[in-house]
Amino acid sequence: MGRGRYPARLHVSPPPPALAERYFRSWPAHALYHTPTQFPPLSAEGLFGRDAPLTLEFGCATGEYLCALAMTQPAACFVGVDIVAKPLYRAVERAAAANLTNILFIHADARLLYQRIPDASLAAIILHFPPPLLRNRQRNQLLVSPHMLACAARALLPGGYLSFLTDHPALFALMQELLPAFPTLRAQPASPDELAIFESHYHRRWAARGRNISGLRIERVAVG
Numbered sequence: 001m002g003r004g005r006y007p008a009r010l011h012v013s014p015p016p017p018a019l020a021e022r023y024f025r026s027w028p029a030h031a032l033y034h035t036p037t038q039f040p041p042l043s044a045e046g047l048f049g050r051d052a053p054l055t056l057e058f059g060c061a062t063g064e065y066l067c068a069l070a071m072t073q074p075a076a077c078f079v080g081v082d083i084v085a086k087p088l089y090r091a092v093e094r095a096a097a098a099n100l101t102n103i104l105f106i107h108a109d110a111r112l113l114y115q116r117i118p119d120a121s122l123a124a125i126i127l128h129f130p131p132p133l134l135r136n137r138q139r140n141q142l143l144v145s146p147h148m149l150a151c152a153a154r155a156l157l158p159g160g161y162l163s164f165l166t167d168h169p170a171l172f173a174l175m176q177e178l179l180p181a182f183p184t185l186r187a188q189p190a191s192p193d194e195l196a197i198f199e200s201h202y203h204r205r206w207a208a209r210g211r212n213i214s215g216l217r218i219e220r221v222a223v224g
């Protein structure tokens, strides 16, 4: 059975200007690549003008999970990133319906954002159900990569963590294979219940199909 094309089937429109101003940014790949400094740093200070813990989700789709987190932690800030715009339009509707003031969605390729994240600035990174893309010609599009882990090792605060969930055994194995190169990242196997406060659309979808969901809580430990 295929993995589905849910974002393509969404019937949503771009947010009206007032909501876009409040919740949505679009950072085009060519500009991020050639002139990255035209974009603010991906930090609570840079994006919300606040000194607060920031959680970042790579591949947030419709923001279901991140909005649930943002509701439970009003003093913290949350940024969801997705390479496809349509699900983010739904994410904006969700944030607006809950009148959230601590969340923002960025339409961008996460792989081009790593360089805009300051050192020791993130409380958490959420990487739940990233696309497996394990065929040779897709491998450089993977979010599970040495670049992403180098970003996590550098950008997470000591004690901060990367929450990783996947239904794909080969992707889980790849994450485990890459981690030893990053000694400040310590991974503990964690059940989906321990890692996720709430089951997203994809979480429910893969669980309903009987797939085994594996998780890691990858903590950034203090050096020395």
Ligand SMILES: C[S@@+](CC[C@H](N)C(=O)[O-])C[C@H]1O[C@@H](n2cnc3c(N)ncnc32)[C@H](O)[C@@H]1O
Pocket: 007, 058, 059, 060, 061, 062, 065, 081, 082, 083, 084, 087, 108, 109, 110, 111, 127, 128, 129, 130, 131, 141, 143, 200, 201, 202, 203
């Ligand atoms: C299977 S969905 C998972 C959504 C969500 N994390 C969840 O748990 O329900 C994977 C998402 O990753 C996004 N994605 C894939 N590659 C990306 C990239 N390079 N940058 C940002 N988002 C990406 C896809 O567009 C898709 O919305």
